[in-house]
Amino acid sequence: MPLELRWALAAALAxxxxxxxxxxxxxxxAPFYAAVDRLISAKHPWEVTSVEVRPGKxxxxxxxxxxxxxxxxxxxxxxxxxxxxxxxxxxVETPLVFWTLLLVWPAASIRQxxxxxxxxxxxxxxLEAMTTASQLMLPMAQASAILAGDNDPTTAWDHWSxxxxxxxxxxxxxxxxxxxxxxxxRIRPSASAGNLRYRFAxxxxxxxxxxxxxxxDHVAWxxxxxxxxxxxxxxxxxxxxxxG
Numbered sequence: 001m002p003l004e005l006r007w008a009l010a011a012a013l014a015x016x017x018x019x020x021x022x023x024x025x026x027x028x029x030a031p032f033y034a035a036v037d038r039l040i041s042a043k044h045p046w047e048v049t050s051v052e053v054r055p056g057k058x059x060x061x062x063x064x065x066x067x068x069x070x071x072x073x074x075x076x077x078x079x080x081x082x083x084x085x086x087x088x089x090x091x092v093e094t095p096l097v098f099w100t101l102l103l104v105w106p107a108a109s110i111r112q113x114x115x116x117x118x119x120x121x122x123x124x125x126x127l128e129a130m131t132t133a134s135q136l137m138l139p140m141a142q143a144s145a146i147l148a149g150d151n152d153p154t155t156a157w158d159h160w161s162x163x164x165x166x167x168x169x170x171x172x173x174x175x176x177x178x179x180x181x182x183x184x185x186r187i188r189p190s191a192s193a194g195n196l197r198y199r200f201a202x203x204x205x206x207x208x209x210x211x212x213x214x215x216x217d218h219v220a221w222x223x224x225x226x227x228x229x230x231x232x233x234x235x236x237x238x239x240x241x242x243x244g
Contacts, residue, residue, distance in 0.1 A: 022092040023061045027053045029091065029128070030063065036133040037065060045070040046140045047078070053088065061088050065136040069143040080143045084136040094131050094173050098124055101177035115184040120177070127176050131169050135161055 034051035041048050048067040056062040065084035070077070102120050107113040138157045145153030164172075 022088040023053060025095065026061070026063045026088040026091045029132075032128065033063070033065075033133045033136060036129045037067075037137055040133075040137060041067070041140065044140070045073045045075065045144065046137075051136065056085065056087075062086060063088060063091050063132070063136065065139075067140060069140055069147065071147050079147055082139040082143050084139045086132055086135050090135075090169075091132050093169060094127055095124065097170060097173045098127060098177050101174065102180060105177075105181055112184055112187075115187055116180055119183050120180040123176050123180050127173055130172065131164060135164060 030051045030053060034048060037048045037051065046067060046069055048065060050066045052064060053061055054064050056064075063086045065082075067082055067084075068078040069080040069082055071079050098120070102116045103113075105116075107116070134157070138161045141155045141157035142153050145155055
């Protein structure tokens, strides 16, 4: 199948999956976002009570974070109640783009594609924390700034959220997928007896007799004519000039 047609089909399929599975994915991932946001709020005077999918102001489903903000971490009294909102269509963007790139990108073998999926799992978790989970925390940062006396707060969370909304989320996910693909390419088979043929396949022909002395009996060259007697069996053998 031509590469251009493959990408076109992948884009159409990804769009269909995104439309059909946006809300179910948001419900499935809500506990993960809640855990990440609670971990972030532990270092701030913030309290996350729930993260769940609810109808929004326009009746469209959205992922909502409900929580409270205190003036100081040791205050017992809550100073503000906040609600963070992210549309379910934005929630599904990160997994949709990331896994589509990893699965559609040409691979040399099934093993290399599997390596991408294994390496991609922790990268995907980090991307989810940097995108959707961080966007849900924006109202808490704004509330803290207002409670501190800033009537027009523009925090680092605001800059990060604007960056993501302006196309930064798509760019960040693409960079993460490219890093995973590049890392999978650098993986090589280990030095086990089962892949010794792979290690010596690119050796010059005049070096193969030396390599054959260390090979197990069950490993043989794919070219029978290239095999020469072992030195133990032919003591008069001398390597050609320049073989080292």
